[in-house]
Amino acid sequence: MGKVKGLFGLLVIFGGFYVAWNMIPPYFHNYQLQDDLDDIARRNSYLNNDDDSIKKQVMQKADEEDITLKDDQITVSRGRGGLAISVKYSKHIEMIVHPMDVDFSAASFNKRI
Numbered sequence: 001m002g003k004v005k006g007l008f009g010l011l012v013i014f015g016g017f018y019v020a021w022n023m024i025p026p027y028f029h030n031y032q033l034q035d036d037l038d039d040i041a042r043r044n045s046y047l048n049n050d051d052d053s054i055k056k057q058v059m060q061k062a063d064e065e066d067i068t069l070k071d072d073q074i075t076v077s078r079g080r081g082g083l084a085i086s087v088k089y090s091k092h093i094e095m096i097v098h099p100m101d102v103d104f105s106a107a108s109f110n111k112r113i
Contacts, residue, residue, distance in 0.1 A: 022093055022094070026093060026102060026104070029066060030104045032065050033067060033087065033106050034106040036061040036062075041082075044057075044083055045110045054076050067089060067091070069087065074086075074087050082109060082110045084110075088105045089105075
């Protein structure tokens, strides 16, 4: 009985490592994209770049993070207060037992001084 408990414990530990191995990178890439959006919003708040060039910058940074974005997943809005950028996308995570799609969103707003 002690060997069964030990094998079950190892199975649970390896299962936890497997789930973490597959789940942590998409969340890390989303965090990196959030940081990149903050930087893009900060830089473009004082420039007269059009929305399409800002979207291209966001798509380029997303490609660096292995995130595939389409043009309609990126929202750029300007107001008197500053520049807002938001991104919504879904990432497919392949698991042995249960493959899943996880929805992510990242947004940044930079106020002008």
